[in-house]
Amino acid sequence: MTYTRPTPSTKLLKTGIAFALLTFAAAADLPSTRQAKIPPPRTLRTQHAGAKARKVEGIFDGMGFGQIRKMAARQASEPGHAHMFNGFRLAGDFLHLASFVFLLMQFHHAKNCGGISLKSQELYLLVFLARYMDIFWNFISLYNSIMKLLFIGTTVYIIYMMRVVLRITSTKEPLGLKLSGVIIGTSLILSLLFNDRYPDSTWFGAFVEVSWTFSIYLEALAIIPQMEMLGRAKIVKNLTANYLFALGAYRVFYLLNYAYRFSVDPVSSREFVIKAIAAVVQTLLYAQFFKMYLESKQKGVDADVVMNPKAIV
Numbered sequence: 001m002t003y004t005r006p007t008p009s010t011k012l013l014k015t016g017i018a019f020a021l022l023t024f025a026a027a028a029d030l031p032s033t034r035q036a037k038i039p040p041p042r043t044l045r046t047q048h049a050g051a052k053a054r055k056v057e058g059i060f061d062g063m064g065f066g067q068i069r070k071m072a073a074r075q076a077s078e079p080g081h082a083h084m085f086n087g088f089r090l091a092g093d094f095l096h097l098a099s100f101v102f103l104l105m106q107f108h109h110a111k112n113c114g115g116i117s118l119k120s121q122e123l124y125l126l127v128f129l130a131r132y133m134d135i136f137w138n139f140i141s142l143y144n145s146i147m148k149l150l151f152i153g154t155t156v157y158i159i160y161m162m163r164v165v166l167r168i169t170s171t172k173e174p175l176g177l178k179l180s181g182v183i184i185g186t187s188l189i190l191s192l193l194f195n196d197r198y199p200d201s202t203w204f205g206a207f208v209e210v211s212w213t214f215s216i217y218l219e220a221l222a223i224i225p226q227m228e229m230l231g232r233a234k235i236v237k238n239l240t241a242n243y244l245f246a247l248g249a250y251r252v253f254y255l256l257n258y259a260y261r262f263s264v265d266p267v268s269s270r271e272f273v274i275k276a277i278a279a280v281v282q283t284l285l286y287a288q289f290f291k292m293y294l295e296s297k298q299k300g301v302d303a304d305v306v307m308n309p310k311a312i313v
Contacts, residue, residue: 085143088260092253093147099246100154106239107158113166115240117229119176121162123183123222125155131215134208171229179225187217196270213274220278223247223285230289233307241305245293248286255279 107113132148139145162170190213197209226244230236236244258279262272289305296305 084261084265085141086257086260088253088257092250092257095246095250095253097150099243099250100150100158102239102243102246103158104154106237106243107161107166110237110239111166112169113162114169114171115229115233115236116162116171116243117173117176117226118159118162118170119173119180119225120222121155121159123180123218123225125152125159126184127215127219127222128152128155130211130218133211173225173229175228176225179228183218183221183224187214187221190214190217194270194274196268196274216274216278220282223282227285227289230307236305236307238302238304241293241296244286244289248283248290251279251282251286255283 103116106116128148128151132152135145135148191210195210195213197206197213201209230244255276258272258275262276292307293305296303
């Protein structure tokens with residue numbers, strides 16, 4: 001019997017399937033605190049929330065996030081959003097914006113979109129459209145609304161650049177369509193089976209909640225086409241590597257944000273598990289790239305990232 005070594009795309013598909021099974025198995029029996037439409041009971045975990053909040057937020061205030069955090073928190077329209085704009089969240093948001101900056105620098109200075117997965121960008125646009133449809137009726141803060149518009153608008157512009165302006169420089173994705181279909185299908189099934197909607201929601205409320213859950217699952221897996229492309233590359237250019245590193249680091253800080261808010265705010269257990277497992281899976285998908293990125297950057301901050309030299313370009 002001959003042994004066939006799994007291809008990178010096969011490994012990534014297995015990761016997506018494992019993510020689906022892990023999410024459902026780990027959280028299927030957790031109660032949703034939204035069912036009663038009241039905050040969960042205050043326990044020892046949350047009795048000292050104020051002190052812990054001030055301690056952590058004080059650290060980030062010293063790093064320059066203080067005024068932004070305080071302004072956003074003042075604009076929050078609901079008490080449950082008291083710690084939404086913490087330092088971890090803000091650090092993640094600005095890393096996300098930095099990833100856009102690196103990508104657009106590559107497009108405009110190098111006039112090239114090679115090494116960037118168009119399918120991943122299109123999946124990210126679907127993520128933002130599904131998650132931020134409430135921008136028309138659910139005002140939380142000016143900061144929050146601006147970020148939603150930035151993420152949607154910038155992603156639309158990136159897709160336009162890749163499909164129209166820089167089309168001839170794009171890298172082919174032979175498995176892109178197949179991977180996208182599997183990712184969307186997996187995310188949709190998960191969002192229908194496990195979400196955090198109210199049991200007595202209207203059909204529209206249920207649709208919005210399932211769409212939000214779908215966006216969380218989809219974002220965790222949307223990077224897979226990009227990682228499949230990296231698996232075929234020998235070298236990742238500096239700006240592309242910086243874009244991917246900032247995008248991955250943003251998810252790490254959001255994972256810390258979820259854990260922090262769960263410890264200080266009345267967050268639904270199901271909501272926390274959905275967000276946390278998705279963030280963990282996405283961070284793990286970046287793990288190998290993070291390792292290669294840090295090793296390559298020891299040669300200099302402008303160094304390209306060397307991938308497997310035996311891989312096919």
